[in-house]
Amino acid sequence: MYSKIIILRFPLDKVHNPLVCNLSKRYNLTFNILKATIFPRKEGLIVLELSGTLNDYKNGIKYLEDQGISVKNAAHEIDRDNDKCVHCGACTAVCPTEALFINRPEMEVIFDQTKCSICGLCVRACPVKAMQILPSNEIFFDETS
Ligand code: SF4
Ligand code: SF4
Structure with a gap:
């Protein structure tokens, strides 16, 4: 199972188009809308x-892109606080990519950021909150742009 948080930007004439529902109907994707906004500039x-x-x-x-929708990743990256990580391995059980x-025989948990799909599962799984999502400025701080 692949999972990712994405940002869709679309012109007003697409607002009533059931694009997101079509993701489910045509592509067997499940979606969870975290935020939906219409900006003043329409x-x-x-x-x-x-x-x-x-x-x-x-x-x-x-x-979506063929329909003229801009699609971007919602997070720039997932980061690990190496000082907090206790190498328990809990995150390796949920990481889909x-x-x-676990690097054996040292039993050290390695994080290869280049393989990360930013699904966020490890953030929830980590008991010491070593994994964190670095949010995109675009959705969290720049909504009026
Ligand atoms: S490292 Fe975390 S966020 Fe990245 S793919 Fe694995 S579980 Fe998902
Ligand atoms: S779950 Fe957290 S503490 Fe455990 S290995 Fe992964 S990042 Fe480190």
Whole structure:
């Protein structure tokens, strides 16, 4: 299962278009809308968590882009506070992309940021809150741009 939080920006004439519902109908993707806004300049923004197989996810994103929707990642990256990590391995059990894995025989948990899909599962799984999502300035601080 692949999961990612994304930002959709679209012109007003697309507001009533059931694009997000089509992600479910046509591409078997499940979605969770985290935020939906219409800006004064008549542009819409939706932040949603999109989940499915990697192939369905890619096809769904292509569908959105073909409809003229701007699609961006909601988070710049996931970061680990190495001082907090106790190498318990809990995050490796939930990481779908093997960005977090145990290096044997040292039993050290390695974080390969280049493999991270920013799904956020490790953030919830980590008992000492070592994993954190660095939010995108675009959705959290720059809504009037
Ligand atoms: S490192 Fe965390 S956020 Fe990145 S893919 Fe693995 S579980 Fe998801
Ligand atoms: S769950 Fe947290 S403390 Fe445990 S290995 Fe992963 S990042 Fe480190």
